[in-house]
Amino acid sequence: MCAETTRDKGFASTVKGAGSIPAKGTGAALKREAEARARGGGQQAVAGSDSAGVTADSPYIQVDRTLQRCQYSQDALIEVLHTAQETFGFLSEDTMTYIAHELKLPLSWVYGVASFYHHFNLKPQGEHSCNICMGTACFVKRAGDIVETLEREFQVKAGETTADGKLSINIVRCLGNCGLAPMVILDGTVHARQTPESLLDECRKVVQGRGPEPREGGNK
Ligand code: FES
Numbered sequence: 325m326c327a328e329t330t331r332d333k334g335f336a337s338t339v340k341g342a343g344s345i346p347a348k349g350t351g352a353a354l355k356r357e358a359e360a361r362a363r364g365g366g367q368q369a370v371a372g373s374d375s376a377g378v379t380a381d382s383p384y385i386q387v388d389r390t391l392q393r394c395q396y397s398q399d400a401l402i403e404v405l406h407t408a409q410e411t412f413g414f415l416s417e418d419t420m421t422y423i424a425h426e427l428k429l430p431l432s433w434v435y436g437v438a439s440f441y442h443h444f445n446l447k448p449q450g451e452h453s454c455n456i457c458m459g460t461a462c463f464v465k466r467a468g469d470i471v472e473t474l475e476r477e478f479q480v481k482a483g484e485t486t487a488d489g490k491l492s493i494n495i496v497r498c499l500g501n502c503g504l505a506p507m508v509i510l511d512g513t514v515h516a517r518q519t520p521e522s523l524l525d526e527c528r529k530v531v532q533g534r535g536p537e538p539r540e541g542g543n544k
Pocket of ligand 1: 457458459460461462463497498499500501502503505506507
């Protein structure tokens with residue numbers, strides 16, 4: 325997969341202005357900036373994380389692992405985008421900026437490839453998003469029961485959005501912190517060691533506009 329080249333598939337013609345918008349920032353500074361934006365901007369914030377830099381709960385752990393496995397090859401762009409979407413449920417501008425920087429590609433190139441394929445979602449599907457990890461560790465700790473409970477409560481299938489557009493339920497693969505299983509990202513905030521009952525309560529709160537209550541010491 326890492327050897328798959330984007331250029332070989334003729335993407336250049338689909339990239340508007342490719343090469344004209346270089347990724348901004350340098351090294352770790354941009355990484356911290358992207359993660360800080362993600363935390364503050366409602367994508368994959370992590371409750372209790374350090375505002376100054378990368379933490380063990382960094383939402384980019386899985387993306388970083390794919391980047392490292394592919395040795396930061398630009399040819400691995402599609403695989404990295406796949407990882408990002410499977411992790412976050414969609415590709416935000418922050419995520420694409422981060423990937424563009426790490427692969428030393430123009431942001432316009434990354435955006436062009438992401439927007440070319442229907443597989444990639446550039447926007448979250450509902451007002452609230454609930455990404456449930458179904459990796460092995462989370463699965464054996466009742467992640468499937470969590471999914472069934474939410475589907476029954478909100479009358480929606482996993483991977484879809486409720487009829488009123490309030491909540492999208494997405495299945496994602498290992499989020500990279502299996503010690504917190506079963507792990508869920510609800511509106512960008514990590515919820516660790518959930519039960520069907522605890523997550524249902526959290527989802528009801530966000531859908532009803534009450535918001536999650538502060539949790540002592542971070543996650544339960
Ligand atoms: S399997 Fe869920 S975080 Fe790894």
